[in-house]
Amino acid sequence: MIAVRALLFDTFGTVxxxxxxxxxxxxxxxxxxxxxxxxxxxxxxxxxxxxxxMQRVRTGEREWAVLDVLQRESLQQLVIxxxxxxxxxxxxxxxxxxxxxxxxxxxxxAGLQRLRTRYVIAPLSNGQVALxxxxxxxxGLPWDAIFGADLFRHYKPDPETYFGATSLLGCEPHEVxxxxxxxxxxxxxAKCGLRTCHVxxxxxYGAGRMVEATPEPGRFDMTVDSLEALASALGC
Amino acid sequence: MIAVRALLFDTFGTVxxxxxxxxxxxxxxxxxxxxxxxxxxxxxxxxxxxxxxMQRVRTGEREWAVLDVLQRESLQQLVIxxxxxxxxxxxxxxxxxxxxxxxxxxxxxAGLQRLRTRYVIAPLSNGQVALxxxxxxxxGLPWDAIFGADLFRHYKPDPETYFGATSLLGCEPHEVxxxxxxxxxxxxxAKCGLRTCHVxxxxxYGAGRMVEATPEPGRFDMTVDSLEALASALGC
Numbered sequence: 001m002i003a004v005r006a007l008l009f010d011t012f013g014t015v016x017x018x019x020x021x022x023x024x025x026x027x028x029x030x031x032x033x034x035x036x037x038x039x040x041x042x043x044x045x046x047x048x049x050x051x052x053x054m055q056r057v058r059t060g061e062r063e064w065a066v067l068d069v070l071q072r073e074s075l076q077q078l079v080i081x082x083x084x085x086x087x088x089x090x091x092x093x094x095x096x097x098x099x100x101x102x103x104x105x106x107x108x109x110a111g112l113q114r115l116r117t118r119y120v121i122a123p124l125s126n127g128q129v130a131l132x133x134x135x136x137x138x139x140g141l142p143w144d145a146i147f148g149a150d151l152f153r154h155y156k157p158d159p160e161t162y163f164g165a166t167s168l169l170g171c172e173p174h175e176v177x178x179x180x181x182x183x184x185x186x187x188x189x190a191k192c193g194l195r196t197c198h199v200x201x202x203x204x205y206g207a208g209r210m211v212e213a214t215p216e217p218g219r220f221d222m223t224v225d226s227l228e229a230l231a232s233a234l235g236c
Numbered sequence: 237m238i239a240v241r242a243l244l245f246d247t248f249g250t251v252x253x254x255x256x257x258x259x260x261x262x263x264x265x266x267x268x269x270x271x272x273x274x275x276x277x278x279x280x281x282x283x284x285x286x287x288x289x290m291q292r293v294r295t296g297e298r299e300w301a302v303l304d305v306l307q308r309e310s311l312q313q314l315v316i317x318x319x320x321x322x323x324x325x326x327x328x329x330x331x332x333x334x335x336x337x338x339x340x341x342x343x344x345x346a347g348l349q350r351l352r353t354r355y356v357i358a359p360l361s362n363g364q365v366a367l368x369x370x371x372x373x374x375x376g377l378p379w380d381a382i383f384g385a386d387l388f389r390h391y392k393p394d395p396e397t398y399f400g401a402t403s404l405l406g407c408e409p410h411e412v413x414x415x416x417x418x419x420x421x422x423x424x425x426a427k428c429g430l431r432t433c434h435v436x437x438x439x440x441y442g443a444g445r446m447v448e449a450t451p452e453p454g455r456f457d458m459t460v461d462s463l464e465a466l467a468s469a470l471g472c
Contacts (some may be wrong), residue, residue, distance in 0.1 A: 120369055120373070128404075128406070130404065130405055144372065144382075146381045147366060151404070168365040169363070169369070
């Protein structure tokens with residue numbers, strides 16, 4: 001058993017299903033508004049625009065802006081490229097807010113409920129605090145605290161985020177484990193001295209689509225296939 | 237009904253009973269360790285040292301330090317003044333940590349449970365995030381987010397705390413209400429544009445001891461005598 005006091009969680013992909021959630025919500029919303037589009041394609045391209053938009057903040061090419069602002073700008077560009085008619089400013093704002101209300105994976109809530117009996121649990125996400133609060137309330141995520149990128153004015157994988165969260169928890173880095181489905185996030189956390197747990201989420205990018213390679217055995221401290229499995233492995 | 241989206245809560249005195257909690261804990265702890273002292277007197281004097289210790293940070297007389305550090309320094313001074321034998325460094329550290337595990341007032345948990353069904357609820361406290369996380373876990377406080385003074389590196393009543401929390405919530409100040417038993421805290425929040433709710437806590441400084449005057453009617457937006465009463469008044 002790993003002697004950690006707190007567990008930090010990546011959220012998009014690790015705890016909530018951004019792709020399935022957005023597509024099903026857009027489908028319903030588009031029908032109600034009479035807007036037709038290839039939603040899976042839009043969602044995939046929107047997600048592809050997400051790392052480069054943060055990268056521009058991380059390199060200093062643009063000044064700090066919360067995730068909502070970056071997502072809104074990426075969407076604006078996409079709507080032009082894809083030529084979707086009827087997507088005005090109000091519609092775009094509604095679409096950005098869909099990232100606040102993503103559904104949890106089936107094991108997330110039960111797993112977190114068990115984990116919080118023994119550990120302090122909190123998201124460490126590139127979303128802003130307000131987004132994560134809304135996500136927690138709609139998805140029923142029982143966090144002990146909320147760590148969004150706006151607290152640090154840095155995006156993962158900048159070390160300021162990992163060190164910032166461990167420091168606010170009053171912990172040393174080795175007393176904290178990051179739980180994430182993205183190896184790059186875990187690698188960055190490990191460089192800061194945190195423990196790491198990989199959660200495989202084979203459906204994150206859609207059934208049968210592998211975007212990130214499965215990490216080789218031993219690369220991270222733990223490897224699980226659900227948050228319930230993590231709770232069991234940690235004796236919760 | 238007041239149209240706010242989020243409720244911020246002062247914690248020490250408003251949500252938890254620092255005086256009763258510390259005295260009963262110290263009583264038990266002192267007996268187990270064979271340390272005898274006038275605990276109510278020590279607690280009252282420790283509490284009296286609390287505002288001036290933060291004031292030195294607020295004026296810039298000393299650099300930023302979290303509440304635990306300030307409480308530890310105040311205690312060290314008090315132990316010398318009161319001449320309590322047997323209080324070594326380890327004992328003092330344990331005493332500081334008692335502020336992390338204070339008991340809620342009888343109405344706090346039930347009131348917050350009701351309020352969180354309609355509002356985002358979070359502490360806005362001079363305690364640091366780690367202290368508030370521990371307090372929430374031991375007292376069962378169902379916060380949606382945790383706002384401690386270390387997020388802002390400012391202590392209440394500095395405006396950076398009120399503006400900082402409303403901004404992290406993605407709210408305008410008038411969409412947020414501060415709930416507190418201390419008029420000075422509420423006055424400072426009102427100056428920043430927040431709505432205000434006074435909770436009377438007649439037992440905060442001990443039965444029959446009034447340290448703060450009852451605010452005159454109309455000074456704050458709401459006045460209640462418990463968090464359950466606040467929930468009822470807000471239709472939760």
